[in-house]
Amino acid sequence: MNSKKTKWYEDSRFGMFIHWGLYSLIGVDEWIKSINHMSDEDYDRLVGKFTADQFDADEWAAAAKQAGMKYAVFTAKHHDGFCMYDSQLTDYKSTNSPAGRDFVREFLDAFRKAGIKVGLYYSLLDWHHPDYPHYGDINHPQRNNPAAKGVERDFQRYLDYMHGQIKELLTNYGQLDIMWFDFSYPKMAGETWQPQKIMDMIHQYQPQMLIDNRMEGSGANYGTILSAHPSNYAGDFASPEQMIPPKPIVNELGEPVPWEACITMNKHWGYNATDDQFKSTSLIIHTLVECVSKGGNLILNVGPTPLGTFSAPTKKLLAEIGEWMAVNGESVYGCTTAELAKPEWGRYTQKGNTLYAHIQEESISAFPIAVPKERIKQMTLLIDGIEVKATDYWALSAFKEYSYIFLHQDVTIGYPLPDPKDTVVRIELT
CATH class of the missing domain: 3.20.20.80 (Glycosidases)
Structure with a gap:
């Protein structure tokens, strides 16, 4: 090719x-x-x-x-x-x-x-x-x-x-x-x-x-x-x-x-x-x-x-x-298959060290991202440009190989999605 x-x-x-x-x-x-x-x-x-x-x-x-x-x-x-x-x-x-x-x-x-x-x-x-x-x-x-x-x-x-x-x-x-x-x-x-x-x-x-x-x-x-x-x-x-x-x-x-x-x-x-x-x-x-x-x-x-x-x-x-x-x-543009496997809540796309989480299903709790927090430089919700922080919510602390995100500040739920069609979070990795 x-x-x-x-x-x-x-x-x-x-x-x-x-x-x-x-x-x-x-x-x-x-x-x-x-x-x-x-x-x-x-x-x-x-x-x-x-x-x-x-x-x-x-x-x-x-x-x-x-x-x-x-x-x-x-x-x-x-x-x-x-x-x-x-x-x-x-x-x-x-x-x-x-x-x-x-x-x-x-x-x-x-x-x-x-x-x-x-x-x-x-x-x-x-x-x-x-x-x-x-x-x-x-x-x-x-x-x-x-x-x-x-x-x-x-x-x-x-x-x-x-x-x-x-x-x-x-x-x-x-x-x-x-x-x-x-x-x-x-x-x-x-x-x-x-x-x-x-x-x-x-x-x-x-x-x-x-x-x-x-x-x-x-x-x-x-x-x-x-x-x-x-x-x-x-x-x-x-x-x-x-x-x-x-x-x-x-x-x-x-x-x-x-x-x-x-x-x-x-x-x-x-x-x-x-x-x-x-x-x-x-x-x-x-x-x-x-x-x-x-x-x-x-x-x-x-x-x-x-x-x-x-x-x-x-x-x-x-x-x-x-x-x-x-x-x-x-x-979408210039992106391809991500280094991570398909998550339960949607899909990933990736361009270089930038990972995109396409969240397509609501959740009762946080959304797991299959990378440790140490690899994440910054996360941003594309629909409004708001920075997304990895949560330290106590109930999730047993699964340290993941990072977890909530899409609403000060709320420990994963619904409703900010964009019901496909909510995208830009994740900049080291």
Whole structure:
């Protein structure tokens, strides 16, 4: 792993994923074309309805910045093959819709202006291209359609098209910080994509850019990024989806592997008009802190509406997360796994000799910190800047390997928490 190359990424810890495309107009799922076995004719009617009348990339960037997100990744092309940029290799693109706009360029311009690192998601699959495998593929909308059986397809022609589009994104849109490839699956993985050609372009045009691990793996299969000898296209970071690993991710040599958990706000990646099961602000904050405590990032997904806006629940969540991050961001940015094991009341993160106690559960008594008092130089409650003192409360004196703190002066209880979402205490160690 090239730690210098990934340092900005590992310091950032919190990013935004954005899934937006034709599928948003149906308002069900970004996989709707595959789920419903839709024909090109039926699905492509959406192109004429795609107006994105209220899209404002600056508003998106402002919401991400307010939430404390340091990088963002936008879907340049999802599995349906519709390009959200002005590709010169296809007419199937946003600039040929009523919207008539290059959304990739507008996204990149706005987020860069806001000081946010930028990345593009590019699907290795393409359910619109005639030469991508149809019948017999496990994901294609026409996988079970007898009419698609026996049709001659030139997969090399598709690969040339895919490589050409990747080159467009690498050469026409300025510096990119991440390219997020998605995804590999049985019979369509690794060398199938002719990855050396892709890596050669990356090294030539965007050598500083990071890529995920999905040219090789996806889901439970991480590919050779966990190997002692990873391939040259194994990726710079792992990408567990809709879960957080039970422990830090390391390779076969025991070396830390950068990673990010990609997590949705509700149950869908793309916009779903009826999915109101959004995670609570506290749960998302706890998820972010858990990722950091295990040496990873959280990239939190937003599925904009067909008109190009963030829904009201989305904006509310981002604002509330931002309020917490404005106070407690130092316990996230640049932090990683702590030297102490997970405590019962929450989690630790750490940056150098500064330990952060994330207290997420109330207690009837003091909170134990698993270091002796002699190692503690100072403790501060981030929410109000008040110094926290280690207590000499008589009932705790038998357990000298711990230090103990109360969060309320002159009160020997651990409730209520000053911040019910996540109360953070900065602990400066010797």
